Amino acid sequence: xxxxxxxxxxxxTSSLPxxxxxxxxxxxxxLLKWVLLPLLVAAAAACxxxxxxTPAEPQSLRPITLGVGFIPNVQFAPFYVGIEKGFFAARGxxxxxxxxxxxxxxxLVATDEMQFMIASGDQLVLGRAQELPVRYVVNxxxxxxxxxxxxxxxxIHEPADLAGRTIGVPGPFGATYIALRxxxxxxxxxxxDIQMESIGFTQASAVxxxxxxxxxxYAVNGPVVLGNAGIxxxxxxxxxxxxxxxxxxxxxxxxxxxxxxxxxxxxxxxxESVAYTLANPxxxxxxxxxxxxxxxxxxxxxxxxxxxxxxxxxxxxxDGAPGATTDAEWQTVAELLMRIGFVDRLxxxxxxxxxxxxx
Numbered sequence: 001x002x003x004x005x006x007x008x009x010x011x012x013t014s015s016l017p018x019x020x021x022x023x024x025x026x027x028x029x030x031l032l033k034w035v036l037l038p039l040l041v042a043a044a045a046a047c048x049x050x051x052x053x054t055p056a057e058p059q060s061l062r063p064i065t066l067g068v069g070f071i072p073n074v075q076f077a078p079f080y081v082g083i084e085k086g087f088f089a090a091r092g093x094x095x096x097x098x099x100x101x102x103x104x105x106x107x108l109v110a111t112d113e114m115q116f117m118i119a120s121g122d123q124l125v126l127g128r129a130q131e132l133p134v135r136y137v138v139n140x141x142x143x144x145x146x147x148x149x150x151x152x153x154x155x156i157h158e159p160a161d162l163a164g165r166t167i168g169v170p171g172p173f174g175a176t177y178i179a180l181r182x183x184x185x186x187x188x189x190x191x192x193d194i195q196m197e198s199i200g201f202t203q204a205s206a207v208x209x210x211x212x213x214x215x216x217x218y219a220v221n222g223p224v225v226l227g228n229a230g231i232x233x234x235x236x237x238x239x240x241x242x243x244x245x246x247x248x249x250x251x252x253x254x255x256x257x258x259x260x261x262x263x264x265x266x267x268x269x270x271x272e273s274v275a276y277t278l279a280n281p282x283x284x285x286x287x288x289x290x291x292x293x294x295x296x297x298x299x300x301x302x303x304x305x306x307x308x309x310x311x312x313x314x315x316x317x318x319d320g321a322p323g324a325t326t327d328a329e330w331q332t333v334a335e336l337l338m339r340i341g342f343v344d345r346l347x348x349x350x351x352x353x354x355x356x357x358x359x
Contacts, residue, residue: 061094062262067105067117068097074295074307075220077288078140078314082273084287091265102174106250110134115255116266120144121245121325121333122178124352129343133253136353138267138323140274141246141313143239146179149223150214151207152232159187159236168199168212176216179238181340186241207233220309228305244333245325245353246313256354267357271323274314281311323358 068076079097082088088095098105098114105117110132118140119127127134148167150156156165162184169176184190199206203215204225215222223233238244249270251263277284285307289296295303316322330349337343 060092061089062092063094063096064088064116064262064266065096065098065114067100067102067108067114069099069118070101071099072097072292074285074288074292074303075310076291077284077307077310078270078273078277080288080291081277081284082269084290085273085276087272087276088266088269091269093262093265093269095269106132106134109250109252112252112254115251115259115262117250118247119250120175120247121330121352122175122337124245124250124330125334125337125343125347128347128351129337129345134250135253135256135351136245136248136250136325137256137263137357138270139245139248139325140270140323141248142315142317143313144179144237144242144244144246145218145220145313146175146216146238147219147223148180148183148214148216148236149203149207149219149226149233151210152234154213154234156214156236157234159183159189159241162187162214162236163189163193164195165213166195166197168197168203168206168215170201170203170216171198172196176218178337178342180216181342182238182242182336183236185336185340207231220306220313224305224309228302242332242336243329244336245329248325260357264357267323278311278314281308321355321358324355325353 066079068079076097079095083095102117102119102123105114106119106123106127108114109117110127119134119136120141121136124134124136148156148162155161167180169180171177180196181191184193197206197212199212199215203217203222206212207215207222208226208229208231217223219235219237223235226233239246249266251266256263285304288307289300289303292303320326327349330352334343334347334349334352338346
């Protein structure tokens, strides 16, 4: 069993696990070679139609680089749609995507070397606890996408069932590790009550080969892989027990104060892009394949499963303004991370987010 002896220090600068590259249908071994994200990783769109923006003159477009997940993937379809359909350009933004790790982007955005990134709520707590001037401005994933999954016959159905079990995680970092610690906390358990194995991004193969009793992964990754291979799984989703902000658009205080119109443009374009993706899934998947050609061909059917599994996470919530988050959600994640020892102070909700740009 591999443990990080300084997991609290690691968690403060952790990144979401990388999203998987294009997967194949030629057999389970190739399917299980995914390099997973993190996540993943921003706002679901308004149910009501959003008035189209007046296209900006080409010479007025502002080049913006957005930090997203580890590699190109169909799970970033709304951004590909927004670029292809001109939603960002219509708002005066020439958008390009940069693929990397969330902890790196937090530092770049905090120092204004980049203006925008995608991050989950737990990362905002970690950043703010280190006095990084970053702020969450609109929600994209409306439920937290991380889950613990096991074979259907493993007898694992709720957090308490994890006691005494071998649980695989990529490592003591990122959203998967935080989600596991959160689910243990829900059940009144600690890491000492399980056998945690650092297995890298091999969750699906580790579960299928019974190397672990369960693994922690994004719901659209490992469980989808095993389902495609005919292996039934049971999932314990963090969102069933704790409501915390999932992936959303993040900027810095300088941009908020000095360029609020740019922040508004990014928020509106993202909401339009997500709305179009949800309303036109077939076209949007085809657009994503143009940006991620390796996801097509013999890999297309498997990647369509990943895309379809992602859509529910982008659906707007039935209550409240689409894209908005609440003090209660931010208080929950801040208290969680302090309770399990990831931060040294209780970060206040008003430090981490604003709904100013959400309509």
